[in-house]
Amino acid sequence: MSFKLKTILLVLSVSLIPYAVIMILMGSTLKKEYTENTLQEMQTQLQLNVDRIEQYLKTLNRDMHFMSRMDVMNDIYSKDLDKRISYLLMEKKKDLEIEGDFYLFDKNYKIIASSNKNILSDSKKINKFIDVEIISGFDNTKIGNLILDFSLKNFTKFFSNTKSRNYYIIVDKQKTLFLEKKFSNALKVQMPLKNKTNIEIVLQEDKEVFQNILKEYEAWFYTTLFVGALLISLIALYFSNRLIKPIISLSKAANIITNKKDYSYQVDVNSNDEIGKLSHSFNTMITSMSNVLDELKAESENKIKLLQEQSKNEMLEELSSNLSKYLSPQLYASIFSGEQSATLSSKRKKLTVFFSDIVDFTDTTDTMESEDLSELLNDYLNDMTQVALKHGATVDKYIGDSIMLFFGDPESKGVKEDAISCVIMALEMQEHMNILHKRWINKGFTKPFKVRMGIHTGYCTVGNFGSENRMEYTIIGSTVNLASRIESSAIPGEIFISEETQILIRDSFETKEELKITPKGFKRDISLFSVKNENKKTNKIILNEKGLSIVYEPDLQDATTKKDLKKTLEEFITKLSV
Amino acid sequence: MKFLKIIFLISITFSLYAGEYAVVVNKKNKIDKISKKQLKNIFLKKRHFIDNQKIVAINVSANMPLRMKFEKSILQMSREKLNSFWTKQHFHGISPPLTQSSTNSVKLFVKNVDGAMGYLPKNLIDDSIKVIYEF
Numbered sequence: 001m002s003f004k005l006k007t008i009l010l011v012l013s014v015s016l017i018p019y020a021v022i023m024i025l026m027g028s029t030l031k032k033e034y035t036e037n038t039l040q041e042m043q044t045q046l047q048l049n050v051d052r053i054e055q056y057l058k059t060l061n062r063d064m065h066f067m068s069r070m071d072v073m074n075d076i077y078s079k080d081l082d083k084r085i086s087y088l089l090m091e092k093k094k095d096l097e098i099e100g101d102f103y104l105f106d107k108n109y110k111i112i113a114s115s116n117k118n119i120l121s122d123s124k125k126i127n128k129f130i131d132v133e134i135i136s137g138f139d140n141t142k143i144g145n146l147i148l149d150f151s152l153k154n155f156t157k158f159f160s161n162t163k164s165r166n167y168y169i170i171v172d173k174q175k176t177l178f179l180e181k182k183f184s185n186a187l188k189v190q191m192p193l194k195n196k197t198n199i200e201i202v203l204q205e206d207k208e209v210f211q212n213i214l215k216e217y218e219a220w221f222y223t224t225l226f227v228g229a230l231l232i233s234l235i236a237l238y239f240s241n242r243l244i245k246p247i248i249s250l251s252k253a254a255n256i257i258t259n260k261k262d263y264s265y266q267v268d269v270n271s272n273d274e275i276g277k278l279s280h281s282f283n284t285m286i287t288s289m290s291n292v293l294d295e296l297k298a299e300s301e302n303k304i305k306l307l308q309e310q311s312k313n314e315m316l317e318e319l320s321s322n323l324s325k326y327l328s329p330q331l332y333a334s335i336f337s338g339e340q341s342a343t344l345s346s347k348r349k350k351l352t353v354f355f356s357d358i359v360d361f362t363d364t365t366d367t368m369e370s371e372d373l374s375e376l377l378n379d380y381l382n383d384m385t386q387v388a389l390k391h392g393a394t395v396d397k398y399i400g401d402s403i404m405l406f407f408g409d410p411e412s413k414g415v416k417e418d419a420i421s422c423v424i425m426a427l428e429m430q431e432h433m434n435i436l437h438k439r440w441i442n443k444g445f446t447k448p449f450k451v452r453m454g455i456h457t458g459y460c461t462v463g464n465f466g467s468e469n470r471m472e473y474t475i476i477g478s479t480v481n482l483a484s485r486i487e488s489s490a491i492p493g494e495i496f497i498s499e500e501t502q503i504l505i506r507d508s509f510e511t512k513e514e515l516k517i518t519p520k521g522f523k524r525d526i527s528l529f530s531v532k533n534e535n536k537k538t539n540k541i542i543l544n545e546k547g548l549s550i551v552y553e554p555d556l557q558d559a560t561t562k563k564d565l566k567k568t569l570e571e572f573i574t575k576l577s578v
Numbered sequence: 579m580k581f582l583k584i585i586f587l588i589s590i591t592f593s594l595y596a597g598e599y600a601v602v603v604n605k606k607n608k609i610d611k612i613s614k615k616q617l618k619n620i621f622l623k624k625r626h627f628i629d630n631q632k633i634v635a636i637n638v639s640a641n642m643p644l645r646m647k648f649e650k651s652i653l654q655m656s657r658e659k660l661n662s663f664w665t666k667q668h669f670h671g672i673s674p675p676l677t678q679s680s681t682n683s684v685k686l687f688v689k690n691v692d693g694a695m696g697y698l699p700k701n702l703i704d705d706s707i708k709v710i711y712e713f
Contacts (some may be wrong), residue, residue, distance in 0.1 A: 074676050077690040078683035138634045138676070139693070 004244045011236040011243075019232055020225065027221050031214060035187075038210060042165075042189045046203040049158050049167065050191050053201065056158070057130075057193070060096070060148065064132040067092065067102075068146045073134045075113075076106050076144045085113035099151035100129070106144045152177055152199070164209035170200045183207065246275045250282055263290030328395040331473050334410040344471060346463025349408060350415050352422040352501060353460065353480055354393070355487035356384070356429065356453040357402035364447060376445065377401060380436060387432055391425035396474055402487075406475055409462045417549055419457050419504040423531055426453050426495045433493075454487025456498040478521070485519040486528060495531045502529040507551050599647060601697045601711035602688050607631055612710045617652050620695065622663065623672050635675035636684050636696035644681065648697050651713045 067073070072084050080086055089102040093115040104113040109123050129150030136143045152169055156178050159167035168179040170190065185207035192200045246267070253267045263286055269279045324332040358364070358380070365373050381398055388395055388405050392413070396404040407418035433451055440449075458479030464471040482498065490496035491514070502511050511529040518525050557565065601617060603609060609628055612620075619625035621635050638645045649655060655663070664674045678684045684696040689706045703709055 071673075071676055074687075075678070075683070077694070078678055078686040081683035081686055082679040084679060139632065 007240040007244055011240045015232045015236050016229055023225050042203050042205060046189050046191050050201050052158050053155055054194055061130055064130055064146050068132045068134045071137055080113040089113055089115035099153045100149045103147040104144060164206040168202050170202055172198045246279055250279060263293055329389055330394045330410050344464050346461050348459055349462050351406045351408035351460045352419045352457040353406045353483035354422055354455050355404055355484050356451055359450040359452055359492035361401040383432055384429055387429050388425060391421050393425060416504045419501050420508055422455055423505050423509055450492035452487060452490035452492050453495045454483050454490050455501050456483040456486055457501040489517050496528045497531055499527045597713045598700055599697055599713050600700050600703055600709040602707040602709055603695045604688055604692050605708050606692050609710055632693040634691055634694045636687055636694055637675045637677045638684060639677055639679045
């Protein structure tokens with residue numbers, strides 16, 4: 001059973017049942033009351049008529065008493081010879097307009113006078129309805145009786161008979177008189193006369209007429225009941241519909257939302273009652289759900305985007321890390337940080353350029369298997385590059401067994417510092433060769449490599465060179481050529497530097513002029529210096545960091561300057577710890 | 579002598595007073611004679627008893643010549659005088675004597691009622707009633 005049906009049934013039962021019960025109770029009460037009222041009314045009417053009849057009889061009695069006291073009654077003695085009594089009785093009868101006759105009896109019950117001209121001789125046939133004694137006026141003795149032979153028909157003039165209602169008389173409980181109409185079914189009320197209890201007046205009402213009235217009434221009653229019930233049902237339907245409508249619209253809304261996934265749908269709220277509140281809460285819930293869904297959607301979209309980006313990034317990262325191996329780390333970092341743009345551009349900058357190669361590499365390679373050779377070469381280049389990167393060099397390119405790198409771009413600590421870093425790197429590389437030698441010997445390569453290195457400091461053009469599609473970050477200029485010449489002029493296992501570089505590093509390293517060359521394309525002689533692995537003095541301290549450069553030579557210090565330096569350094573330490 | 583004297587007296591009475599009418603009573607009545615004065619008192623209802631006998635006076639109808647004769651010779655009062663007399667008596671609760679409208683009924687009445695006293699023409703008198711006065 002649906003909630004709608006339940007509600008309708010509830011409202012109907014709450015309103016219709018009491019109505020019907022009240023109406024039917026009222027109806028039966030009214031019916032009963034109508035019967036009672038009718039009987040009561042009949043009783044009243046009958047009582048009224050009986051009272052009138054009794055009053056009439058009383059008047060008759062009084063009249064007869066009055067007559068019995070009249071002097072003329074003494075004519076009994078003269079046997080009413082003068083007909084004066086008879087005349088009086090006749091007059092009285094005429095006056096009273098009664099059915100029946102007065103008779104005057106003497107002491108011996110012999111009829112003396114009568115209102116009837118044909119005096120009945122048989123006194124026994126006379127009905128003594130009223131009998132009044134006659135007392136003589138002069139000697140106070142009974143001299144006779146005044147009798148009224150009274151017909152009960154006289155009562156009929158008091159009966160107001162109608163179609164459905166009539167009066168009749170029952171005498172001695174058996175003889176029925178003046179019954180005009182006999183009803184098969186009648187309502188009856190009856191009443192005896194006070195002084196003549198054997199006479200009962202009856203008033204009857206045709207029950208059929210009565211029932212017809214009741215039927216009419218019943219028809220009216222049932223029509224009213226039906227119309228009332230109909231009205232109540234309609235009102236109940238209307239109210240239950242009104243009651244249910246928001247609930248139905250709620251469920252409809254829930255269905256629509258479930259089926260169409262349309263979270264923007266809203267329920268109409270027209271009332272302020274609980275259901276209105278429910279609808280309002282429903283709307284709020286749907287709105288918040290829709291908001292949450294939107295948020296979730298946006299979030300998931302973001303996540304997908306993020307994931308896509310992440311994978312893209314990862315891919316890019318992987319790609320770029322792969323690519324980076326083909327590039328110098330500095331270049332890579334500067335490209336990725338956006339400092340360096342991938343456009344064909346260049347600038348002039350003072351750099352320290354380094355070249356190295358393996359002496360007689362070609363000869364060596366001829367006697368080795370290519371697999372061994374590539375292993376060897378890769379081992380060598382790998383280790384060298386490690387050292388180079390450690391010192392911040394920009395590895396420009398590998399040309400077979402030779403390495404070209406430079407200091408000063410894209411990162412520079414300063415020209416002097418770059419040069420010092422380059423020399424330190426070169427020295428470490430030469431030192432590292434010993435480790436390599438040992439390793440290679442262990443692997444079975446008995447013939448050791450010798451590496452020569454050349455360093456020159458000068459202005460170069462640095463930037464991207466090539467075409468728009470394929471470009472290379474590199475340096476060009478005579479400085480590069482000179483660096484290459486210096487390298488090729490170097491003694492194997494040695495590091496040769498140009499004079500320009502030597503000037504920059506001579507404070508830190510022991511250098512020795514080896515030779516002078518005049519390279520091709522150069523008009524002047526170039527002095528070449530070799531750099532030794534040892535520092536100039538044993539106590540010398542060289543610190544070359546970004547933003548800090550210290551070269552400490554104790555031999556140049558006396559006691560006072562040392563004290564000052566200590567003080568300065570202490571201040572420096574305090575500053576550092578801040 | 580005495581008897582003669584009585585006859586004489588009667589004859590004188592008859593000769594002197596013998597008229598056409600007589601006052602009669604019931605036969606049971608012990609009265610044999612009545613004086614004119616007594617008669618007058620009875621018919622004016624001044625007197626009701628004679629010798630312990632209650633007397634019921636009966637008149638005839640007022641318009642009868644007999645009644646006029648009786649009033650003239652016995653009561654000796656005119657009709658006007660009588661009317662005013664009975665009007666006065668009426669206030670004392672005394673009504674005039676009963677009347678009968680015919681002499682026959684007077685005779686019957688007197689015959690039937692013990693104390694009744696009426697007056698009739700002589701030709702109506704028989705044994706059923708007793709004459710106590712003539713006029």
